[in-house]
Amino acid sequence: MTPADYEKFRKLSPFELKDQLISLASGKAQRAMLDAGRGNPNFLATTPRHGFFQLGMFATAESELSFSYMAEGVGGLPRQDGIEARFTSFVAANKDQPGVAFLRRALSFVRDQLGLSAEGFLLEMTAGILGCDYPKPPRMLKYAEKVVRQYLIQEMAGSTMPAASTDLFALEGGTAAISYIFASLRENGLIKPGDKAAIGMPVFTPYVEIPELRDYQLQEVAINATPESGWQYPDEELDKLLDPAVKIFLIVNPSNPPSVKINDAGLARIAEIVKKRPDLIIVTDDVYGTFTDNFRSLYSICPYNTILVYSFSKYFGATGWRLGVIATHAQNVLDYALANLPEEDKLALDARYASLTPDVRGLKFIDRLVADSRTVALNHTAGLSTPQQVQMVLFSLFALMDGRNAYKTALKNLLHRRESALYRNLGINAPDDEGSTHYYTLIDMTKLATELYGRRFARWVMTHVDHETILFRIAEETGVVLLPGMGFAVRKPSARASLANLNEYQYASIGAELRKMADEYYERYKAEKKLEAENAPKE
Incomplete structure (x- = not known):
């Protein structure tokens, strides 16, 4: 492919772009394709x-x-x-x-x-x-909810909250959760076109795309984490949340793709902001939280304001099961906001949910979520399939009974070894960000060039190599599939590699292939500089 051929793919999301890269990477039969693009793990809980x-x-x-x-x-x-x-x-x-x-x-x-x-x-x-009966209650089976919320409070809150204070809605994974949440917020008048939605960036790409859809028409406000601070959110970025026009703050914690959890200072800062903005709605997707030590979700820090989204997909190797939950506190900003809607809006919602209960105004937001997931009229058939809920319960019990954290330790060691193999063969040190999950790694192209051959070479790379299309060349020439960092709102030229879906020797091969390409660019750089020196005017 020529650079002109690459142009038509520039606007694709990373996950659509991945298919094009895979096609290029698998184009030569004699070469093994190494797909480090998607984060589907190749490990699972047996x-x-x-x-x-x-x-x-x-x-x-x-x-x-x-x-x-x-x-x-x-x-x-x-x-x-x-x-x-x-x-x-x-x-x-x-x-x-x-x-x-x-x-x-x-x-x-x-x-x-x-x-x-x-x-x-x-x-x-x-x-x-x-699977012989409808899910009853539709929101979640009685005992299933008690077990799963015990697991969530252990992993997301360090067992610092009473489990009984949390309500759960079992559904088809984290992406379904985000879709349902935004739809119900809109239907209940808690977000409206023109409202501002703050998004912690870099972030899982669809979370940038959803608020902009015609369905919601929200104005996005970027809350940017910086690599210089170990991918934490500077105070001046978090302070954007003080704007009363910001109705919702959507965040992935630990982040995707930097794979770093919010540190204690960041959590404390957000808690201070929430005291000044008690109306702020926070949605936190914490799917990678189980891969870090002593993880604390924003849900445990600001439970009144926070909707917790958790998926079992990554930690238990269960992307195909489609298992997730939405958690809200028994007392929350959503129900308060519903109670304080204008009477005209309340009357419209009375009509929307009239088939569910004579006391619509006492209907919690989380129960409206359940109804909205089945267009209200089909609420009686709502709920995650019961076999899925059983597997979710067994996953939760497996973690709850693992007093030595043997499973967690094994996964963390596995990811560490893979990351070390990649960077060892690349020839530079692996990132050492505090609180990293090591589930993904961001390969900073400028940093890579600088550490390998110095700043002058790095400047040459940034001016002579189109970093937006280099991943196509990498895929076509080496068989390695990486995703562009810019597709995740990373502001520096970079590539995201999943450390979850290949084996250790394959990450070593990826590192070696990338190093080989870097060496080729360096040889071009030296040749160009030599030619410039030879053609320079003689004094």
Whole structure:
């Protein structure tokens, strides 16, 4: 491809651009394509999956207790009476099967540590994995909500909040959560065209695109983190939130792609701002929080103002499961804002939600979210499928019972080794930002050129190499797929590499290929400088 061919792809989002880069990278059969573009992990949690499939066997046997006289494979709904005793017998008969010991421990934890009814929990999980009934309540199954919020408070708040103060809505991943939140905010008059939406940048690209859509027509205000401060948000950037025209602050924490959590000073600064802006709505996507030590979500700092979005996709290797939750505090700015809408707006909302309850004005925002996710009229069929909720519960219990954080430590070590392999073969030191998840890495092109061959070479690269199209050349010539940092609102020429979806030796190969290309550019630079010197006027 020529530079002119690259031009037509400039406006694509990084995730659409990725397909073009993959096509280029896979163009030569003799070369292996190394796709470090998308963040889908190549690791996953096996123990809770073993548990899921073993639970399915138990549940099917429970179903067959009814209509067992029929030979046509017809079962019935599971029954609570005696279910714990039957489960104990199942565990004893299958104790050597993978996942069964995990299920035994999980039931003990639910009963002995969370204080929940063992029979009630087992019945919900058994019926849930069979998928034999609608989700009830639609927002989230009763025991599922209690278990998952315990996990969230542990991982997102360091167990500093009472779990019972949090309401959850189980849904199809973090992206569905953001879509539903913006739609309900608009439908309920909490954001309107022309309002300002602050966005913590750099950020996952769709979060820049959504507020600009015709559906919302919001004015975007960039809250820029800086690499000079370890990708933290300077006070002068956060102070933009003091503008009363800013209605909502959308942030990914830890960030994507810098992969760095907000430090204690940044959290404290935002808390100070919220005291002056008690009407500010914060939406925080904390999908990468479990990859850092001592993570604290904004939800734990400013619970009244914050909607927490969490997805199980990355930490448990479950992007295909589509598992996520929205969390709001029992007392929150959203419900307060609804109560203080103009009477004209309240009357319109009374009509919108009239089919749900005679007391529309007492309907919480999170329950409006559920209804809006099914266009209100189909609220009775809302809710995440019950087998999905069961897997979510088993993931949560797996983490809650891991007192030594063995799984978390293993993943963190895995990502560290991959990052080290990439930069070791590239020939420069890996970034050492405090609070990094190491899930992604941003390769700063200027910094790379400077560290390899000095500032003069770096200046030459910035003026002689089109950094906006170099990723096409990298893909075409080396088979390495990276995403452009500018597509994530990174203001410096850079490339994002996921450290989650390839093996260690492949990251070493990526580093070596990038170094080889850098060396080629350096040879061109030296040749050009030599020619300039030879053609310089003689004194």
